[in-house]
Amino acid sequence: MNNNVTLKDIAKALNLSISTISKSLNDSYEISLETKEKVLVYAKFHNYSPNRMAKGLKEGKSRSIGVVVCSLDNNFVSQMLDGIDKYSTEKSYQIIIMQSKESLEQESACLSLLYARGVDGILISPAYENVDLSYLISLQDGGLPIVLFDRLSDQIETHKVGADNFKGAYNATVHLIKTGHSRIAHLNTNTTLSITTERLNGYKKALIDYGIEFKPELVRYCDYADTTKLMNDLERSIQFYMSLDERPDAIFTATDQITTKCLAILNRLKYKIPEDIAIIGFTNTDLADALKPSLSTIHQPAFEIGQLAARKLISIIESRYKITEFETIVLDTVLMIRESTRNRLRA
Amino acid sequence: MNNNVTLKDIAKALNLSISTISKSLNDSYEISLETKEKVLVYAKFHNYSPNRMAKGLKEGKSRSIGVVVCSLDNNFVSQMLDGIDKYSTEKSYQIIIMQSKESLEQESACLSLLYARGVDGILISPAYENVDLSYLISLQDGGLPIVLFDRLSDQIETHKVGADNFKGAYNATVHLIKTGHSRIAHLNTNTTLSITTERLNGYKKALIDYGIEFKPELVRYCDYADTTKLMNDLERSIQFYMSLDERPDAIFTATDQITTKCLAILNRLKYKIPEDIAIIGFTNTDLADALKPSLSTIHQPAFEIGQLAARKLISIIESRYKITEFETIVLDTVLMIRESTRNRLRA
DNA sequence: CTGTTAGCGCTTTCAC
């Protein structure tokens, strides 16, 4: 069966030419119903399926798209991939997923491979380490459609799909303020990606709007290079917070990883949530309700981000004209209020 | 740049023939060092990368492998995929991931597509709905290498890589018994896959070995068809358990999904863990330590399963001979004792 | 309506 039946085989068997078979299978108007019927039946019976490599080679497209993410083993990423896969499958594109593991070098390697493979376009959420998108831009200049998702950047002009990080962070912080918290710490990453700065800015803006002084010592930027480093940085940060004369009464954590790791650390250090410290963070974990106390979160529409990004990419791929007008789509986050940010005022 | 530079282009530019270029780039002994050098430099400078579709078409291989899983949006699956990706990338195979969403129909569709794409082999963890692997077998008979991972089956003879589900379940149950639990409920899935029956058998064996009567009413088989159904079944099961005259004092949950969803339900119904009921389950969640009480788990070596499965598949792909001797590799699980199964005897 | 032909980019015999 892997000794695939080809057009040639069918042609021989049916005593027709290869092109007649091809046209029949593509339902060309040139072919008589009778012949088509015959071919279709034979093809179906012998389980014919066109060789996509040949087709791709011929047509100069592969009907596949490359997806580059930081890691497969990441809850939030999985949800986005699910969305990407859903839309791509609907449109009969196959996705080839590659991991950068937050390394610029690996990311380039992924891109080269995808390019060599002849993908029709690329969806990418750049590595944290990546401050330089020039390789991506050169690919785009070469005619390869590219769409950024989740982690956006101003360096490249193309369609971009992400969450409204500013507003999400703003809402989270305001929520903390309104529930009686005033010394609000913020744990973020040590990168320059827009998701970092936007979330930081949302946090700051909320403080300003509510007349709370911004204290730089309450913001710590943790190393995302690897899990161990991140864990260390987070633990040190929390210890630091707790050693302050004026301890923070709440933490706003900026990413999925930071949020869940903080929980484990706070747990280990025996701090009580929300009595000792309240916590709210960006995370899409399914376990928010299973946690005790249940975890207040800023939820990102991960599936939709993926789906929409795929849609935008495929729209470029299938557009006959060169796109000059690009969109940046920003989806709303949802503030999920649970027990980890219980109201201090009514307590 | 997507108007790729081809062998032809290089040949023209260097006033050589296409085959000379091809041979140079493949470091053939037939070509003079001088020419090779010239070609290599030119190729590198112009960023030549071979068109993998053309190469694949020519060679009858694509250096890609298809991976079929139930869902991308699943913590445990992600970890296995990570392992698969790691090994495949090392061996310069690309992976094409497809989701069956537990549907037999979708699974077949995935397999057809992968086959059409000309993958060199397939890694599959069959859909829950799938009780009939005949399509897979026919692909294998046609010469396509196939390796099963995680969810194994006796229906097909090939390499298989999974966890030791029997022993994992046995150890979990024994752990519950040794910590003073005697009315141990078991929540499993309503399927006939080996992972279901093995876990059930491990549970039973432990009861027998420790002289505890097996009570069928303490075992419930929940519908995995979709999240809502599963959620309903689980909730009803828990309500049922709690309505018994002799309430169970512990639950052993058989899968990742079941474990985490149970936690949320128990939380919502305000049952205290482990006072009201202890819980231990198969799950690889990162949040086991962040939960309160922290969650005792049976941890599966997901990454290793993926890695090993990829290794076995690639070994078949690259073997010159037809494989007749197949292996089933079973990896040990790890019992992670935390607070959700605190010892009742010392309490 | 059907068939012939060329060619996508590459490898690989076989000549020169």
Add this chain to the structure above:
DNA sequence: GTGAAAGCGCTAACAG
């Protein structure tokens, strides 16, 4: 050492 030519499976322009 190098090149010409065939062919992987497919599509499409063109002939008949």
